[in-house]
Amino acid sequence: MGTVNEEYIALNEELVATNEHLRRAEENLIRLNKKLKEKEESLRLSIEAARMGTFNLNVKTGIIEVNNYCRELFGFSDDLVISIDEGFGTLTEDRDRIWDAMHYAIRNRTLFEEEYRVFRKSDNAMRWLRAVGKVSDPAMGTDQHFYGTMIDITERKANDQLKEDFIGIVSHEMRSPLTALKGYVQILDWKSKKSEDLFTAEVTAKAIRQVNRMTTLITGFLDVARAGEGKIYLNKTSFDLNNVIKIVEEETLTTISSHKIMFRPVEQTMVLADQDKLEQVLLNFINNAAKYSPNNSRIYVTCNTGNGWVRVSVKDEGMGISVKDQMHIFERFYRVIGAKTENISGFGIGLYLCKEIIDGHAGRIGVESSDGGGSTFWFELPIAPLSETNY
Structure with missing residues (x-):
C-alpha cells in the first residue's frame, strides 16, 4: 500500500x-x-501611411485579396470578390507583358518588379503603378500564393515626361545656333591657318573642340528622348575597339588635368558597334570618375577579352557607391543624393544613356563599388566573328 501511495504522489x-x-x-x-498582433497593426498603419496597396493572389483559386487602397487604385467596389481576370481586365497595352512576368516569377521563384498602366473601373482614369511581389514558400504546406505591394507612380511618370519634353525642345532649339557658331569658328580657323596666325589658330582649335563637346551634349539630350521612345539610333560598323580607347585617351589628356588617367595597353579587338556611341560611353565613365574622386587621384582604364567577350573598365579612387544606390544608378534621372554629392552638378541621364547604348549592342553594363572604397564601371560587348569583320 505504501508503494502505491508513493507512486501516486510521484505521478501527482x-x-x-x-x-x-x-x-x-x-x-x-x-x-x-x-x-504579433501589435506588429501586424504597426505594419498595417505603415502601409496605409505610405499609401501602399497590398495584394495576395491564391494561385489555385485565382481569387485576389487586397486592402482598401488597392481597391481604390483599381476602382473596385468594396463588396466585389476580385478574380485574377478582374485584375488583369484593367490592364490594356501592358496586359501580356505583366501576365508573362508574373508567371515567370511564380514558376522560377524570382522577384516580380514591374511598372504598368491600369484603367480604373470606377472612372476609366489611367494610372501608372509599380508592383513588387513574390510567390509563397511551398514548405508552408498551404495553397500557393503570390503576394506583394504596389504604389501609384503616375505623378512621377508625368514629371519624367515633362523632363523629356523639355530636354527634347531645348535640344532642338539649341542645335541650329550651335551649327551656325561652329561654321563661323571653322571659317576663322581656316583664315588663321592661311595667314599663319598661330595664336588665333590655337584658340579656334580649342573653340571648335568645345563646340563639338556641346554638340555631343545636345545629342545626348536628344538620345534621352529617343531612348524613352525606343528609337535610339546605332550606326554599327566593324572596327578595332583599340581605336576608341586611343581617341578617348587623346581627348581626356586634353580636357582632364585634375587626375592621373592610366590607360593600360590594349590588344586588337574587333567589334561590330557604333564607334561614336562607345566613345560617348567611355568618356562618360571617365568624366564621372574624375567628378566623384579627389584631385590628383588615379583613374585606370583597362580592356580585357575572354570567352568571346571584351570588357572595358574604368576604376577610380573616389567616394564609392552604396549598394542601395547601385541598384538604381543606371535609371533615368537618378542621382546619388548625399552630403558628398550635393555640390556636384548633373542631370542623372549620362549613365542611363550608357545603359541604353550598351543594351542596344546586346551587351552588358555594371558597376562594382563599396561606400568609400572607389568604383569600377564596366561594359562588355561580344567580339565580332571573323565573318562580320570582312566587309
Whole structure:
C-alpha cells in the first residue's frame, strides 16, 4: 500500500509540474500572439501611411485579396470578390507583358518588379503603378500564393515626361545656333591657318573642340528622348575597339588635368558597334570618375577579352557607391543624393544613356563599388566573328 501511495504522489507531482510547464507555455504563446498582433497593426498603419496597396493572389483559386487602397487604385467596389481576370481586365497595352512576368516569377521563384498602366473601373482614369511581389514558400504546406505591394507612380511618370519634353525642345532649339557658331569658328580657323596666325589658330582649335563637346551634349539630350521612345539610333560598323580607347585617351589628356588617367595597353579587338556611341560611353565613365574622386587621384582604364567577350573598365579612387544606390544608378534621372554629392552638378541621364547604348549592342553594363572604397564601371560587348569583320 505504501508503494502505491508513493507512486501516486510521484505521478501527482509530475502532473503538477507538467501543468505548470503548460501554463508557462500558454502565457508565452499569449504574449507572442499579442506582439504579433501589435506588429501586424504597426505594419498595417505603415502601409496605409505610405499609401501602399497590398495584394495576395491564391494561385489555385485565382481569387485576389487586397486592402482598401488597392481597391481604390483599381476602382473596385468594396463588396466585389476580385478574380485574377478582374485584375488583369484593367490592364490594356501592358496586359501580356505583366501576365508573362508574373508567371515567370511564380514558376522560377524570382522577384516580380514591374511598372504598368491600369484603367480604373470606377472612372476609366489611367494610372501608372509599380508592383513588387513574390510567390509563397511551398514548405508552408498551404495553397500557393503570390503576394506583394504596389504604389501609384503616375505623378512621377508625368514629371519624367515633362523632363523629356523639355530636354527634347531645348535640344532642338539649341542645335541650329550651335551649327551656325561652329561654321563661323571653322571659317576663322581656316583664315588663321592661311595667314599663319598661330595664336588665333590655337584658340579656334580649342573653340571648335568645345563646340563639338556641346554638340555631343545636345545629342545626348536628344538620345534621352529617343531612348524613352525606343528609337535610339546605332550606326554599327566593324572596327578595332583599340581605336576608341586611343581617341578617348587623346581627348581626356586634353580636357582632364585634375587626375592621373592610366590607360593600360590594349590588344586588337574587333567589334561590330557604333564607334561614336562607345566613345560617348567611355568618356562618360571617365568624366564621372574624375567628378566623384579627389584631385590628383588615379583613374585606370583597362580592356580585357575572354570567352568571346571584351570588357572595358574604368576604376577610380573616389567616394564609392552604396549598394542601395547601385541598384538604381543606371535609371533615368537618378542621382546619388548625399552630403558628398550635393555640390556636384548633373542631370542623372549620362549613365542611363550608357545603359541604353550598351543594351542596344546586346551587351552588358555594371558597376562594382563599396561606400568609400572607389568604383569600377564596366561594359562588355561580344567580339565580332571573323565573318562580320570582312566587309
